[in-house]
Amino acid sequence: MIQNRWRPTPAPAWVTCIPSRNHTELVPDFSRRLAQRLGLPFHTVITKLFDNQPQKFQQNRYHQCNNLDGVFSVEAVLPGGPTLLVDDIVDSAWTLTVAAILLRNAGCPAVLPVALAATSDGE
Helix, strand or coil: CHHHHHCCCCCCCEEEECCCCCCCCHHHHHHHHHHHHHCCCECCCEEECCCCCCHHHCCCHHHHHHCCCCCEEECCCCCCCCEEEEEEEECCCHHHHHHHHHHHHCCCCCEEEEEEEECCCCC
8 A cells, every 4th residue: 555555755764653552562563564564674763651541532632632742752863764653543643743743853854644543533
């Protein structure tokens, strides 16, 4: 799908993922295998500093965004080039948005988000 249908421009140079404390190996394992399949290196650069409530339980966009305040940290030195950012499920897209902003602020030139699944109605 990524190589044959999406063909993102710019193409990713490396793969990373959003960590989960509930499913510690699910997304990193998938992300490693995806990176290998794409012939890209996988780097763990995002750290989840503390647990927060699931996004799907937040009442509105303000609460969804506020729920992520300070939750993630990104290493100061990133690999070069754009990254493919993998998450498990997109409920509000705020997790991907916040992680992408942190990556961009740390010097990543482009962030290409992808998720294993998405909730169609936010539930």
